Amino acid sequence: MEVFSHSKTPILFVVFLATFITLALGQGTRVGFYQTTCPRVETVVRASVQSAVRSDPTIAPGLLRMFFHDCFVNGCDASILIDGPSSEKIALPNSQLRGFDVIDAAKRQLEATCPGVVSCADILALAARDSVVLTGGTSWPVPTGRRDGLVSQASDTVNLPAFNDPVSIQIRKFTDKNLNTQDLVALSGAHTIGTAACVLFRYRLYNFNNTNGPDPTIDQAFLPQLRTLCPDGGDATRRVGLDTGSVNNFDNSYFANLRSGRGVLESDAALWSNPTTQRLVQRFLGLRGLLGLTFNVEFGR
Known part of the structure; x- marks a missing residue:
C-alpha cells in the first residue's frame, strides 16, 4: 500500500503498524471475517478499549505493546494471554505489560452474544488498532480470522527486542x-x-x-x-x-x-x-x- 502525507502528523508509520496488524495473511484472514457470525465484534472491542483508555490513557500504549510482544514471539496468536507458571506472560520482558483486563472484558461480552466465535488473537489485533486511533493515529481495516495459539513458553521470549540492544x-x-x-x-x-x-x-x-x-x-x-x-x-x-x-x-x-x-x-x-x-x-x-x-x-x- 502506498501512503502520502504532508502534515506534521504523517501517517507513514501509522500505516506500517496497520500492516503489522495484518500479518496473518495466508491463514484465512480477511476484512469482515465475522460479518455474519458476529457482526458487532469491532463495536464491542472498540467500546472496551475506549472505556479503559478514558479511565487510564496509559492503557493505549499498553495494548499496543502487548500486541507487538505477542506477534514477535510465535506470530499473532494471543499466546501472550495464556496463564501458566511458564507462559509468555510471566517472562521478564512481559512483566510490566498492561491491558489484559481490557481483552478479557471484550471477550466476555463477545462470548455472551457470539459464543465460541471470535478468537482472542483477533480481539488483541483490533484493540491495538483502536489504541492507535484513540491516541490520534489513523484508522485502518483489520483483517480477522486468526486462530488462537495453544502453546505459550516464557523461554520463547528471549529474542524480544531489549531496551539496551545495539x-x-x-x-x-x-x-x-x-x-x-x-x-x-x-x-x-x-x-x-x-x-x-x-x-x-x-x-x-x-x-x-x-x-x-x-x-x-x-x-x-x-x-x-x-x-x-x-x-x-x-x-x-x-x-x-x-x-x-x-x-x-x-x-x-x-x-x-x-x-x-x-x-x-x-x-x-x-x-x-x-x-x-x-x-x-x-x-x-x-x-x-x-x-x-x-x-x-x-x-x-
Missing part, C-alpha cells in the same frame, strides 16, 4: 522474523506513546559504560530533566514518557526527539547514531522530501 542486535532480531531495517525503525515509532521505568535507562544518566558520566549522545539540555525525573538511587519504578512532550499523542515527534538526542531508551537513541537507521529516521521525519513508502510485511514467510 542496532546490530536489533536488526538481527528483526531479520529473524523476516522483518527488515525499515520495519525496525517504523515499528520503533510505536514509542511515540507510552512510558519506561527509570530502571531501564537510568544507567545512561550517571554511569554509562562505567564512565561515571552520562551517555554522551544525550542532549545536554535534556539530561537535567531526565535526572530530575530519575535521580540516582531514586525510585527505579518511576515511569517517564518515551516521547518527551507528546507522550499520549500518536505522531512523529518520537523521530524528532531521536534527532535531537532525546531518545530515552538506549535502543531508541541508537537508531540515530547508526548511519543506516538514521537515514530511515530522517525519512519518517520527511527531511528528504519523502512522500510515500510501500510496506509489505509478514511474519513466518
